[in-house]
Amino acid sequence: MKRSLILASLALLCCIFPTEAKKKATEPAPVPEKKIVVIPVETENTQLILHANVYGSLRTVHYGQKITDVEQFTNFYLHTSGKRYGSALLTYPTVGGVNVGTTEALHVKYANGDHNTELFYAGHKQTQKANVTVTEVCLRDTITDLQIKLVYEAYAKEDVIVCHSEITNGGKKAVELINYASSALQLKANKYLLTHFHGSWAEEMTVENELLGRDVKVIETRIGASATKYNNPAFMISLDTEEFSENKGEVIAGALAWSGNFKLAFEKDYRGDLNIVSGINPHASTYQLKAGESFVTPDMIYTFSCKGAGQASRNLHSWGRNYGIYGGGKINPTLLNSWEGAYFNFTTSTLTGMIDNAAAMGLEMFVLDDGWFGNGKYARNDDHAGLGDWELNTEKLPEGIDYIANYAHEKGLKFGIWIEPEMVNPNSNLANQHPDWVIQSPGRENYQSRQQWILDLSNPAVQDFVFGVFDRTMQLSDKIDYIKWDCNRMIHSFGSTYLKDQDRLYIEYVQGFYKVLQRIRAKYPDTLIQCCSSGGSRVEYGQLAYFNEVWTSDNSDALSRVKIQYGTSLIYPPFIMGAHVSAVPNHQTKLVTPLKFRFDVACAGRLGLELQPKDFTEKERVLVDRCIASYEKYRDLIFQGDLYRLVSPYEDSERYALMYVSADKSRAVVFAYSLGYHHGEKTFKIRLDGLDGARKYKVEELNVDKSCWKGSGASYTGDFLMYSGILPVQEYTYDSAVFYLEAE
Numbered sequence: 118m119k120r121s122l123i124l125a126s127l128a129l130l131c132c133i134f135p136t137e138a139k140k141k142a143t144e145p146a147p148v149p150e151k152k153i154v155v156i157p158v159e160t161e162n163t164q165l166i167l168h169a170n171v172y173g174s175l176r177t178v179h180y181g182q183k184i185t186d187v188e189q190f191t192n193f194y195l196h197t198s199g200k201r202y203g204s205a206l207l208t209y210p211t212v213g214g215v216n217v218g219t220t221e222a223l224h225v226k227y228a229n230g231d232h233n234t235e236l237f238y239a240g241h242k243q244t245q246k247a248n249v250t251v252t253e254v255c256l257r258d259t260i261t262d263l264q265i266k267l268v269y270e271a272y273a274k275e276d277v278i279v280c281h282s283e284i285t286n287g288g289k290k291a292v293e294l295i296n297y298a299s300s301a302l303q304l305k306a307n308k309y310l311l312t313h314f315h316g317s318w319a320e321e322m323t324v325e326n327e328l329l330g331r332d333v334k335v336i337e338t339r340i341g342a343s344a345t346k347y348n349n350p351a352f353m354i355s356l357d358t359e360e361f362s363e364n365k366g367e368v369i370a371g372a373l374a375w376s377g378n379f380k381l382a383f384e385k386d387y388r389g390d391l392n393i394v395s396g397i398n399p400h401a402s403t404y405q406l407k408a409g410e411s412f413v414t415p416d417m418i419y420t421f422s423c424k425g426a427g428q429a430s431r432n433l434h435s436w437g438r439n440y441g442i443y444g445g446g447k448i449n450p451t452l453l454n455s456w457e458g459a460y461f462n463f464t465t466s467t468l469t470g471m472i473d474n475a476a477a478m479g480l481e482m483f484v485l486d487d488g489w490f491g492n493g494k495y496a497r498n499d500d501h502a503g504l505g506d507w508e509l510n511t512e513k514l515p516e517g518i519d520y521i522a523n524y525a526h527e528k529g530l531k532f533g534i535w536i537e538p539e540m541v542n543p544n545s546n547l548a549n550q551h552p553d554w555v556i557q558s559p560g561r562e563n564y565q566s567r568q569q570w571i572l573d574l575s576n577p578a579v580q581d582f583v584f585g586v587f588d589r590t591m592q593l594s595d596k597i598d599y600i601k602w603d604c605n606r607m608i609h610s611f612g613s614t615y616l617k618d619q620d621r622l623y624i625e626y627v628q629g630f631y632k633v634l635q636r637i638r639a640k641y642p643d644t645l646i647q648c649c650s651s652g653g654s655r656v657e658y659g660q661l662a663y664f665n666e667v668w669t670s671d672n673s674d675a676l677s678r679v680k681i682q683y684g685t686s687l688i689y690p691p692f693i694m695g696a697h698v699s700a701v702p703n704h705q706t707k708l709v710t711p712l713k714f715r716f717d718v719a720c721a722g723r724l725g726l727e728l729q730p731k732d733f734t735e736k737e738r739v740l741v742d743r744c745i746a747s748y749e750k751y752r753d754l755i756f757q758g759d760l761y762r763l764v765s766p767y768e769d770s771e772r773y774a775l776m777y778v779s780a781d782k783s784r785a786v787v788f789a790y791s792l793g794y795h796h797g798e799k800t801f802k803i804r805l806d807g808l809d810g811a812r813k814y815k816v817e818e819l820n821v822d823k824s825c826w827k828g829s830g831a832s833y834t835g836d837f838l839m840y841s842g843i844l845p846v847q848e849y850t851y852d853s854a855v856f857y858l859e860a861e
């Protein structure tokens with residue numbers, strides 16, 4: 118199913134529906150022939166029920182486990198069926214009418230200055246194609262010609278429902294969209310435990326759990342680009358509990374697919390009901406919708422689990438693998454990235470030396486990071502110059518990129534290269550030639566961040582340029598297999614010399630980004646592309662429709678990575694996480710961690726190395742080669758298997774354990790880490806999960822001569838491993854182990 122994008126089109130998308138709610142008097146009587154309508158949106162195990170009463174008020178009356186006879190909802194929801202408005206929250210709450218005090222999904226200002234919109238059900242249709250059922254529900258305002266289509270795509274096997282709204286101005290005059298959320302979801306429980314993700318550079322996806330009180334909790338970003346730096350547009354809600362649980366209880370997870378400003382509002386109202394409104398952040402983004410135009414909001418992705426957060430994550434991971442992530446399900450190569458090993462200081466021989474080592478270690482790709490472009494006074498020899506001037510630095514690399522790419526291919530490696538096409542250093546030819554392409558507020562200081570400015574992607578000329586950067590880089594050699602696309606700053610002093618309406622900038626920046634990516638994917642469907650943004654500042658499902666993976670964090674310290682990778686895995690599949698072994702003392706945290714611990718942490722994602730490999734001692738190389746070789750044995754489980762988090766690094770135990778299990782439950786890999794000193798408490802009992810209780814599995818510890826668990830090498834039933842568990846010795850900080858399981 119193609120993912121929705123924002124479009125402004127002249128099509129009147131709601132014409133397919135009957136028009137009985139249109140242009141009625143202000144105080145209508147119930148329409149006698151009208152009936153209560155129950156609309157089930159179903160997956161294999163879950164169900165979202167929409168309910169329109171006789172007056173056409175649409176409510177979401179259930180999101181949870183599947184109920185066989187949905188007609189029962191007709192009677193159950195009687196208390197809303199006798200009134201036009203009822204008191205319960207509406208599915209897509211608007212500003213206007215009796216909807217006061219509720220966080221709205223839609224706020225429209227009409228040409229006559231009126232701010233009131235009242236939406237009523239006007240028809241629906243459902244279509245099914247293989248695994249996906251699409252439900253479209255049409256709502257109309259009582260007196261204006263505003264039409265809303267709520268679209269729900271239900272992915273049966275994944276238990277995921279993706280929804281968005283389409284807002285059409287069917288009138289003759291332009292209207293202003295002041296707020297235009299993708300979705301609102303209403304829930305009824307006694308307690309709501311919100312799990313959300315905040316952070317900053319080098320500490321992305323920090324997990325926070327908080328019990329929602331009677332108020333509105335808002336999670337948002339207004340920074341425009343690098344939008345997930347401080348908050349991620351995703352959450353989990355655990356119902357009727359104060360404790361986050363991997364395996365128990367009802368959990369709803371949600372994630373917005375949008376690479377710009379977002380807003381998630383969680384309103385617990387006076388009844389105790391929860392109204393979750395998610396979408397583009399309306400901050401400085403009032404959208405003029407001309408007569409006949411439609412606005413399509415980004416996708417909001419939901420899943421429901423009655424088996425705790427673990428199943429909710431697995432549902433999202435499966436959906437990502439099958440639908441949401443470009444190239445999902447394919448196995449991406451292991452790699453050596455030049456950044457922390459060479460930074461800007463390299464020549465061709467530095468790189469070919471790294472390639473030799475990468476090949477000898479059994480890696481599959483070499484990635485040349487920042488520093489290969491810009492010439493003369495704008496040579497990119499540090500981060501003060503060169504961004505925007507995407508010509509080969511002929512002084513540094515006189516042999517050219519083609520030579521290096523060929524060298525890699527001859528050694529059996531793929532080749533990748535870094536670009537940051539949305540950016541420009543003031544010290545560059547591009548900044549001199551196209552000052553108007555820079556996002557800026559005329560007359561004000563144009564703030565720099567990392568000595569760079571950001572280009573105005575709302576401008577089609579800039580879109581052409583950014584596409585051209587990618588395209589021309591790909592022409593440097595026909596051996597380029599992978600592009601690392603970086604984005605190292607947010608938007609300050611927002612303003613566009615191109616746009617007439619400045620309110621459009623935050624939105625059209627993202628639309629411009631997607632337009633470029635669509636062109637790239639049309640021309641380069643097989644190129645692997647990593648989305649990097651100072652590490653993980655652009656980790657969300659909007660960009661993942663085009664990118665194969667992310668650079669999870671610039672923090673490559675294994676101890677920090679435990680929490681970053683754990684947090685990311687709650688919403689995003691681990692196979693997208695670039696996870697690199699780097700040198701010690703770590704360049705970000707200065708921590709010195711054992712090489713084995715660094716490998717065991719990186720091997721739980723897409724393994725890479727980011728250091729100068731010639732610095733390894735001979736003894737270290739034995740371990741390095743061994744860990745890379747053994748990764749081959751189980752990495753399909755990371756890309757295609759199911760993740761079970763066994764012990765959380767946020768618990769007091771100072772331990773972390775996780776495992777991946779193949780879909781047929783015949784193979785698994787377990788990772789266990791000690792994150793602190795355990796005061797003589799030698800063993801760490803880990804109960805496994807996701808196995809077939811009746812089958813016997815041979816358990817073998819990898820990458821060691823002598824296992825830390827006496828039981829390694831023998832076979833055990835799945836029920837023993839799950840209900841009793843394994844007992845490795847993990848007493849000291851940074852003790853770690855990887856166990857491989859194969860059914861007999």
Ligand code: DGJ
Pocket residue numbers: 456486487535603605649650651652668670671
């Ligand atoms: C920031 C990225 O996150 C790093 O991995 C590296 O690519 C640098 N940019 C290069 O400037």
